Amino acid sequence: MNSAPQLASTFRLIVTGGGTGGHTYPALTAIRTLQERLSADGRALDVLWIGTAAGLEARVAPAEGIAFATVATGKIRRSSNPLKMLSAANMKDMARVPLGVVQARKLVADFRPDVVLATGGYVAVPAGLAARMCRRPLVLHEQTVRLGLANRKLAGSATRIAVSSESSLPLLPEAVRGLAVVTGNPVRPQVLTGHADKAIDALGLHGFDRRLPTVYVTGGAQGAQQINGVVSEALAWLLERANVIHQCGGDKVEGLREHAAVLPQALRNRYYLTGFVGPELPDVLALADVVVSRSGAGTLAELTALGKPAVFIPLATSAGNEQAHNARHLEEAGAAVALLGDVTADRLKDALGPLLTDAARREAMALRARAHGRPDAADRLVDVILSAASD
Numbered sequence: 001m002n003s004a005p006q007l008a009s010t011f012r013l014i015v016t017g018g019g020t021g022g023h024t025y026p027a028l029t030a031i032r033t034l035q036e037r038l039s040a041d042g043r044a045l046d047v048l049w050i051g052t053a054a055g056l057e058a059r060v061a062p063a064e065g066i067a068f069a070t071v072a073t074g075k076i077r078r079s080s081n082p083l084k085m086l087s088a089a090n091m092k093d094m095a096r097v098p099l100g101v102v103q104a105r106k107l108v109a110d111f112r113p114d115v116v117l118a119t120g121g122y123v124a125v126p127a128g129l130a131a132r133m134c135r136r137p138l139v140l141h142e143q144t145v146r147l148g149l150a151n152r153k154l155a156g157s158a159t160r161i162a163v164s165s166e167s168s169l170p171l172l173p174e175a176v177r178g179l180a181v182v183t184g185n186p187v188r189p190q191v192l193t194g195h196a197d198k199a200i201d202a203l204g205l206h207g208f209d210r211r212l213p214t215v216y217v218t219g220g221a222q223g224a225q226q227i228n229g230v231v232s233e234a235l236a237w238l239l240e241r242a243n244v245i246h247q248c249g250g251d252k253v254e255g256l257r258e259h260a261a262v263l264p265q266a267l268r269n270r271y272y273l274t275g276f277v278g279p280e281l282p283d284v285l286a287l288a289d290v291v292v293s294r295s296g297a298g299t300l301a302e303l304t305a306l307g308k309p310a311v312f313i314p315l316a317t318s319a320g321n322e323q324a325h326n327a328r329h330l331e332e333a334g335a336a337v338a339l340l341g342d343v344t345a346d347r348l349k350d351a352l353g354p355l356l357t358d359a360a361r362r363e364a365m366a367l368r369a370r371a372h373g374r375p376d377a378a379d380r381l382v383d384v385i386l387s388a389a390s391d
């Protein structure tokens with residue numbers, strides 16, 4: 001007879017978070033990694049994702065076969081100006097939060113999770129508060145250096161706060177610093193195992209010249225107008241030196257396609273334009289020799305885990321300069337080039353030029369980028385989830 005302590009055979013997890021890719025993919029990766037860990041112990045995972053109908057999670061969770069429920073929630077438009085925070089739109093949205101809490105509380109009470117994992121985005125607030133009301137352990141995961149708005153609201157209710165970098169620790173409110181664990185930002189495992197040749201076949205890139213480097217341009221899940229603008233201005237120059245995969249955001253494809261239509265056919269053959277890169281993302285990253293990108297935490301975690309030379313064009317928001325901080329940090333380590341402030345096509349060319357012509361330079365930058373990667377982040381986050389359940 002086996003005298004080992006009997007563990008409940010099914011682990012019950014509620015995940016909440018989303019809106020953008022930066023909050024959605026770490027949640028998905030945590031689910032998959034936990035599932036693997038449990039199944040190695042002969043246990044099952046029962047998971048419910050609480051998100052919003054408008055967020056990326058509403059597409060991702062059902063496509064992954066994960067049970068999904070929505071609650072009412074309000075998008076809080078951030079601003080450094082406190083008066084703007086009190087705008088009519090914000091007040092109306094904040095008024096929806098209590099309804100969301102009531103709905104989330106019922107979901108949490110009915111599901112009886114062992115742990116609630118919140119990965120940020122405004123939808124995490126009602127579900128996180130409901131976890132506390134139902135006395136369920138709440139694990140927060142923060143991708144960026146400073147706690148995001150949702151995690152700041154939830155920090156006082158958390159059992160553990162998993163952060164992505166050591167530099168977050170001194171910035172946490174003192175009262176919750178003891179709850180923090182540095183895990184890194186989980187990267188989808190398949191992102192690390194792409195194949196360049198598969199990208200050529202899957203996307204039909206047979207016009208690419210494989211003697212030239214390939215640049216992957218990405219503006220994050222929604223695309224970035226600023227990046228689209230400078231890249232299309234520099235496009236002819238770029239295509240004379242490289243193949244380009246340009247992820248521009250779903251509604252921007254037509255305009256950019258027209259812009260490229262005037263280029264000579266030989267150059268157009270080396271240009272692939274798409275609104276969003278779906279399951280082929282790992283292969284696209286494997287093909288890329290250089291990445292031009294926003295410096296959101298998710299993209300950064302992926303590029304450093306892989307070791308990719310990058311030119312970052314950070315998003316500038318009134319609420320802070322998180323992305324600029326990320327980009328500058330990697331630039332100081334010689335792991336990327338950061339284009340801060342006004343970005344022009346000429347600045348982009350100056351940054352890309354030496355990288356496109358010098359493979360050794362790319363390799364040196366890639367090595368330094370890899371030193372910042374944390375490929376074990378998902379495993380560490382799963383450790384935190386499991387330990388929170390047994391508190």
Ligand SMILES: CC(=O)N[C@H]1[C@@H](OP(=O)(O)OP(=O)(O)OC[C@H]2O[C@@H](n3ccc(=O)[nH]c3=O)[C@H](O)[C@@H]2O)O[C@H](CO)[C@@H](O)[C@@H]1O
Nearest residue numbers: 020021022025143144220221247276277281296297298299
């Ligand atoms: C505008 C905004 O609020 N940005 C924030 C948002 O980033 P946001 O979600 O915009 O960007 P991230 O870089 O964090 O994540 C994007 C994710 O989407 C994936 N992807 C992107 C494009 C595509 O075509 N296919 C695809 O799969 C990327 O590989 C990555 O996994 O959350 C991050 C994490 O909290 C923050 O650091 C960012 O400042």
